[in-house]
Amino acid sequence: MPSLKDLKVRINSVKSTRKITKAMQMVAAAKLRRAQEAAEASRPYAARMTTVLSNIATGNRDNPEAPKLLRGTGDDSRHLLVVCTAERGLCGGFNSSIVRRARLDINRLIGEGKDVKILCVGRKGREQLKREYDHLFVEDQIAFEGVKKISYGEAEQVASRVLGSFAKGEYDVITLYYSEFESVLTQSPKALQVIPATIDTVEEGAGSNSAYEYEPDETALLAELLPKNITVQIYRALLENAASEQGARMTAMDNATRNAGDMVDKLTLQYNRSRQAAITSELIEIISGAEALNG
Amino acid sequence: MAGTMQVDLVSPEKVLASIEAEKVMLPGSDGDFTAMAGHVPVVTSLSPGTIRIVNGSEESEYLIAGGFAEVSGSGISILAEFASLREDATADMFQSSLEAAEKALEGLEKEELAEATRRYSNLKVMVETLGRAA
Numbered sequence: 001m002p003s004l005k006d007l008k009v010r011i012n013s014v015k016s017t018r019k020i021t022k023a024m025q026m027v028a029a030a031k032l033r034r035a036q037e038a039a040e041a042s043r044p045y046a047a048r049m050t051t052v053l054s055n056i057a058t059g060n061r062d063n064p065e066a067p068k069l070l071r072g073t074g075d076d077s078r079h080l081l082v083v084c085t086a087e088r089g090l091c092g093g094f095n096s097s098i099v100r101r102a103r104l105d106i107n108r109l110i111g112e113g114k115d116v117k118i119l120c121v122g123r124k125g126r127e128q129l130k131r132e133y134d135h136l137f138v139e140d141q142i143a144f145e146g147v148k149k150i151s152y153g154e155a156e157q158v159a160s161r162v163l164g165s166f167a168k169g170e171y172d173v174i175t176l177y178y179s180e181f182e183s184v185l186t187q188s189p190k191a192l193q194v195i196p197a198t199i200d201t202v203e204e205g206a207g208s209n210s211a212y213e214y215e216p217d218e219t220a221l222l223a224e225l226l227p228k229n230i231t232v233q234i235y236r237a238l239l240e241n242a243a244s245e246q247g248a249r250m251t252a253m254d255n256a257t258r259n260a261g262d263m264v265d266k267l268t269l270q271y272n273r274s275r276q277a278a279i280t281s282e283l284i285e286i287i288s289g290a291e292a293l294n295g
Numbered sequence: 296m297a298g299t300m301q302v303d304l305v306s307p308e309k310v311l312a313s314i315e316a317e318k319v320m321l322p323g324s325d326g327d328f329t330a331m332a333g334h335v336p337v338v339t340s341l342s343p344g345t346i347r348i349v350n351g352s353e354e355s356e357y358l359i360a361g362g363f364a365e366v367s368g369s370g371i372s373i374l375a376e377f378a379s380l381r382e383d384a385t386a387d388m389f390q391s392s393l394e395a396a397e398k399a400l401e402g403l404e405k406e407e408l409a410e411a412t413r414r415y416s417n418l419k420v421m422v423e424t425l426g427r428a429a
Contacts, residue, residue, distance in 0.1 A: 041309040048305065048372050052338055052365050152307045152376070212367075215325050215339035224340050225363065228376070235307055 018260035025253035032246035072196030085125030092252030101189035155235030178237040187244035300332040301370030356381035
């Protein structure tokens, strides 16, 4: 049975934990709003990019001169997995679920005898994957420590790494792992293959795509647009991730705050019971002492 | 008198302008050109430089670091990697990235070198454009 003083100390410590989680929840809520706005703002660009690109790509899918970024290298034995996670923890299962999704594919690809390399974006994913797959890591992992707001510059940094190694012929397939923001309560890990590009092709003859003139010619334009498209996709993944992270943290901290509240109630009850028990036993002692004197 | 058309200038981070305008002057990679309502549908890549959007007596000027434009019957969409209002941009803003890009040129292999050179020359053009007007 803990003493009254011990209980008091525990109640106070749980109370201050509750204050912290409550504060973190509110900070996450504010950051979530900003992250959602950023994701929203990036949509028009991405949408237009996709439209233009799919128009051009439709006519060029089977063109032998089309860039490798679109057609692929004709092989699929060397994979690069770009795992995007957060820099910080305390956000529920956010990082773990992305890592779990990636791990599933890593094991499957290794089982198929493919050559797998991992590039982690974000500290948390790196820490979790390091235990098992340290030997698969590429040199110089990317982390955005201290970056408050993901900007296009960060996406470019990742994209130039990825494109650079693809241009050198190090990989055949490059896949992006991130968490898609569905709502504050649900974030689902996603795998997106960026190279060779997965572009929805429009039906031939549908729309006005054939009416466009291209300057310079289609192939040159495609060669310029594809890398940009990859940067945009990475940017989108990073923004989705940022929103998901804050959403997950908000939910996790809300739960933590509630649990702390329950704990405080339980401990307070226990504290009061034992205080009462102590008073009762003191009273009994006094009464029986008095009776002994009278008798 | 030609009609107006919808002009959208978007960067990955935000929509900078979405207005009606009579004509837009663009730095195409094959030469500067002006698009007005009813222009032939064209998709073109853009060189770094300035875009001028003219609507009657109103005129706005934006600085872009390359990108591409899609001109269609309904209007024109300009997708720029970086874009800013001309008045807001100063040469100093790019000076440090220019120096960084110049430094990055050293000791690179050919593919990376091509990319870095492109970056460097893009920045240089922008700094010079700004320097001229100042």
